[in-house]
Amino acid sequence: MPADFTPYRKLLKRVREISYLGSSAAALTWDVETYMPPKGLAFRAEQLAYLGSEAHRMFTSKKVGQLIAECEQHGFPPESDEAANVREWRRKYDRATKVPARLVEKLERTRTLAREAWKSAREQSKFRLFKPHLKKILDLNRQMADCWGYKESPYDALMEGYETGATASELRALFATLRPAIVAVLGPARERSTAIPANLLQGHYPVAAQQAFNQKVASAIGFDFQAGRVDTTTHPFCETVGPGDCRLTTRYDEQNFAQSLYGVLHEAGHGMYEQGLLAEHYGTPLGSAASLGIHESQSRLWENHVGRSPAFWEYWHPVACEHFPDLKKFSPAQVSAAVNRVSPSFIRVEADQVTYDLHIILRFEIESKLVEGALDVTDVPACWNEEFEKSFGLKVARDADGCLQDIHWSIGLMGYFPTYTLGNLNAAQLMRRAAQENPALDGELARGQYASLLKWLREKIHSHGSRHTPAELMKQATGEPTQSSYHLDYLKNKFVAK
Amino acid sequence: MPADFTPYRKLLKRVREISYLGSSAAALTWDVETYMPPKGLAFRAEQLAYLGSEAHRMFTSKKVGQLIAECEQHGFPPESDEAANVREWRRKYDRATKVPARLVEKLERTRTLAREAWKSAREQSKFRLFKPHLKKILDLNRQMADCWGYKESPYDALMEGYETGATASELRALFATLRPAIVAVLGPARERSTAIPANLLQGHYPVAAQQAFNQKVASAIGFDFQAGRVDTTTHPFCETVGPGDCRLTTRYDEQNFAQSLYGVLHEAGHGMYEQGLLAEHYGTPLGSAASLGIHESQSRLWENHVGRSPAFWEYWHPVACEHFPDLKKFSPAQVSAAVNRVSPSFIRVEADQVTYDLHIILRFEIESKLVEGALDVTDVPACWNEEFEKSFGLKVARDADGCLQDIHWSIGLMGYFPTYTLGNLNAAQLMRRAAQENPALDGELARGQYASLLKWLREKIHSHGSRHTPAELMKQATGEPTQSSYHLDYLKNKFVAK
Numbered sequence: 001m002p003a004d005f006t007p008y009r010k011l012l013k014r015v016r017e018i019s020y021l022g023s024s025a026a027a028l029t030w031d032v033e034t035y036m037p038p039k040g041l042a043f044r045a046e047q048l049a050y051l052g053s054e055a056h057r058m059f060t061s062k063k064v065g066q067l068i069a070e071c072e073q074h075g076f077p078p079e080s081d082e083a084a085n086v087r088e089w090r091r092k093y094d095r096a097t098k099v100p101a102r103l104v105e106k107l108e109r110t111r112t113l114a115r116e117a118w119k120s121a122r123e124q125s126k127f128r129l130f131k132p133h134l135k136k137i138l139d140l141n142r143q144m145a146d147c148w149g150y151k152e153s154p155y156d157a158l159m160e161g162y163e164t165g166a167t168a169s170e171l172r173a174l175f176a177t178l179r180p181a182i183v184a185v186l187g188p189a190r191e192r193s194t195a196i197p198a199n200l201l202q203g204h205y206p207v208a209a210q211q212a213f214n215q216k217v218a219s220a221i222g223f224d225f226q227a228g229r230v231d232t233t234t235h236p237f238c239e240t241v242g243p244g245d246c247r248l249t250t251r252y253d254e255q256n257f258a259q260s261l262y263g264v265l266h267e268a269g270h271g272m273y274e275q276g277l278l279a280e281h282y283g284t285p286l287g288s289a290a291s292l293g294i295h296e297s298q299s300r301l302w303e304n305h306v307g308r309s310p311a312f313w314e315y316w317h318p319v320a321c322e323h324f325p326d327l328k329k330f331s332p333a334q335v336s337a338a339v340n341r342v343s344p345s346f347i348r349v350e351a352d353q354v355t356y357d358l359h360i361i362l363r364f365e366i367e368s369k370l371v372e373g374a375l376d377v378t379d380v381p382a383c384w385n386e387e388f389e390k391s392f393g394l395k396v397a398r399d400a401d402g403c404l405q406d407i408h409w410s411i412g413l414m415g416y417f418p419t420y421t422l423g424n425l426n427a428a429q430l431m432r433r434a435a436q437e438n439p440a441l442d443g444e445l446a447r448g449q450y451a452s453l454l455k456w457l458r459e460k461i462h463s464h465g466s467r468h469t470p471a472e473l474m475k476q477a478t479g480e481p482t483q484s485s486y487h488l489d490y491l492k493n494k495f496v497a498k
Numbered sequence: 499m500p501a502d503f504t505p506y507r508k509l510l511k512r513v514r515e516i517s518y519l520g521s522s523a524a525a526l527t528w529d530v531e532t533y534m535p536p537k538g539l540a541f542r543a544e545q546l547a548y549l550g551s552e553a554h555r556m557f558t559s560k561k562v563g564q565l566i567a568e569c570e571q572h573g574f575p576p577e578s579d580e581a582a583n584v585r586e587w588r589r590k591y592d593r594a595t596k597v598p599a600r601l602v603e604k605l606e607r608t609r610t611l612a613r614e615a616w617k618s619a620r621e622q623s624k625f626r627l628f629k630p631h632l633k634k635i636l637d638l639n640r641q642m643a644d645c646w647g648y649k650e651s652p653y654d655a656l657m658e659g660y661e662t663g664a665t666a667s668e669l670r671a672l673f674a675t676l677r678p679a680i681v682a683v684l685g686p687a688r689e690r691s692t693a694i695p696a697n698l699l700q701g702h703y704p705v706a707a708q709q710a711f712n713q714k715v716a717s718a719i720g721f722d723f724q725a726g727r728v729d730t731t732t733h734p735f736c737e738t739v740g741p742g743d744c745r746l747t748t749r750y751d752e753q754n755f756a757q758s759l760y761g762v763l764h765e766a767g768h769g770m771y772e773q774g775l776l777a778e779h780y781g782t783p784l785g786s787a788a789s790l791g792i793h794e795s796q797s798r799l800w801e802n803h804v805g806r807s808p809a810f811w812e813y814w815h816p817v818a819c820e821h822f823p824d825l826k827k828f829s830p831a832q833v834s835a836a837v838n839r840v841s842p843s844f845i846r847v848e849a850d851q852v853t854y855d856l857h858i859i860l861r862f863e864i865e866s867k868l869v870e871g872a873l874d875v876t877d878v879p880a881c882w883n884e885e886f887e888k889s890f891g892l893k894v895a896r897d898a899d900g901c902l903q904d905i906h907w908s909i910g911l912m913g914y915f916p917t918y919t920l921g922n923l924n925a926a927q928l929m930r931r932a933a934q935e936n937p938a939l940d941g942e943l944a945r946g947q948y949a950s951l952l953k954w955l956r957e958k959i960h961s962h963g964s965r966h967t968p969a970e971l972m973k974q975a976t977g978e979p980t981q982s983s984y985h986l987d988y989l990k991n992k993f994v995a996k
Binding site (some may be wrong): 020027028044046051224228 | 727
């Protein structure tokens, strides 16, 4: 039961009302990507803008500010639900109100134009078409960082929106050990993969068969289809529409089942986190994910640590063969090797597990330097290409395959990229701890039993929502904040050892 | 361009905002019936209640009342867009504000309980389980009619919510000629149908084939799939989500394609009306359907006058055979005869074209007497069964097949039923007029050309929204208000002549 303190109750009521609008916007956004007829778009865009600005207005009102202040003055026990919610409401309220409305509007307008410019810049592979927009986006991000304030780096203020408490200096330290260590793994991993043809699994995998198999696997790992579903979109995503209603999407390649399967495993990882948040806290910080880096740990854990393990294919190969006769000619080990093939490439979203974080570290270095004023927008392509060659040993010939490949900057996101790698590090650290606490875990996974792993994640991560900061949450779950060593051990063990 | 009069502009802005919420609720309601996972329901119900009450609050505010009054004082030219909108806003505002909030809430609570009670009463076929709830529903409807006010009958005040300007006395006069005339048609129509086995068309019609054929037909008659779609639900409906976004549903029986086809034709008739409303008026009376009786005329026109005509099957039979090999053994005339089989039955929603209105007239007589105090709730089953036998020549053995069959009363709807028959009358009257104005129409329909009929309906009906009352609209389109003679001529010609 929530505390019997009127200002707190009023805040709960207000955020509940905001959640009705937020949930409407989520459902309408999902609908845009899945079922909306094309002529519905113009009105839908207006409608979503209205719902967004109404929700913003309802949360950033002076009244809400007063109620939060009254709750702070009242003081709740440090470990209470109320204290955690009030702490997060304060953080969000300050972030939302410290930036003047005209700056927010300016960013909105700039994003719209920048996104269009980025599209054609990428199509034509001409960075100069995007450059003036990137300059504006960067400038506005720096202004917003100044509004929010920071101790060390303006980049910290930007990351705060995605990963509370993360700092550029900590990430630099983390990545300083990570990058060379991954490069060291890459050589032997790549060498080993040369024996596996790139298109080994190519065959005929009808969409309906993929859907049936994916649903079996997603149900088995614990995604609740009574509280969620899977649809088809060009870009896979996970959207929580409301408590008990989490929607995943994937895409299908009839020549290769792996794209949709690993898409579903990834999104189901996000989805199970959302399904594990406590419904009674929906709409409040206690019912919301701790951070993007924690969220990504759940998707990577199920996609990679579970789904790309040899044990996974030992167990699922016979089932997969029932759905896909073309798989019968391969052993489980061959399938596993094929979905773990390491091959450096230019495009992040197609990267294997070893090179993925090299892509992220490159982006972090460039965008943090941009935000800190240590790199000029003009020099982005040169810097990108030089650093890329250092990590990957490949020369970038076209900006479309380099600094123009990601949508993030064009839609205003800076400080977002590192959360992908934090997700990988957290996933490995959580898996290691789960295995330590349950020595039977490996055996369970080999038998297709995922319940105890999910239960552990529910207890250690999901059920806490934003009660703790991401660093505290990792500490409580694993004994220490995010480290790079567990992920490195995992990569070495998987791609180099033996 | 809207009038440059500030209070009018403010009203337009307000109703635009309300339309964002209304459209959200429409999308979420559609989603409940189509894709929402079951565990999403509890929150969704809360959310829809919030959106509904917010929209209500936004429209019924004192401020809106003042703005409407200022527009009235200002005075717009009688034929202007503004005058029509202001007239309808006034009507809706008065209807919404004349009933005290506690009465609205009481009806809401009563509906929820009554609907559950009706479900079990119907399952057990025990009217006495529903009786106390029907008493309450009736009592509340009478109280609301008193709040709204009326000249002759409290039933008029109830109908006003669905069919502006309709009165019980007019309907009684209309139905007094209609009922015996239909009964006179029924004998020979039934006689002729005895030659057609009830399950003549039974065969194997896979859902995918039905979907493909239905989409061809719906596209051909003019439903715009760029601005709409068809999904599957237990109870077919048409829901407009926004301008350019109209969603139909149907259900499939793999042994009989007719259920889904005529479901789609019916809902597409509603949908083309919605698609023909002017998008620039969306959310205002000018962009909204004139009444339920006009709406139903569009669905019945395309379902019955077009879809159940011999000419329809002459044209579509070869296409249908491509999708349904089982249809090849029938001639177009046989298919047409089978989908027009007349056979009196107890259940309204399964009724043929001849007996359908007898079902409606029965309901009108009972509910208008209830509302006028001329019939006691206790006597509903006896009255129903007696009148049913008079019209249909069948004895009702179970209330589940009689007065408990429809959901309407249990959810508070009284005065709604007559709009179904008004739809039939309007459809026949419109078709007659369209054929008079375009002597080539029959030939066009025989060649599967529907564009000129749709264009005529767009001009005469769709594009006007609620500019005119239903009676005025019919008068402008056909020269006279709704008559029974055209529908009777149509039935005689189709089911008796030759």
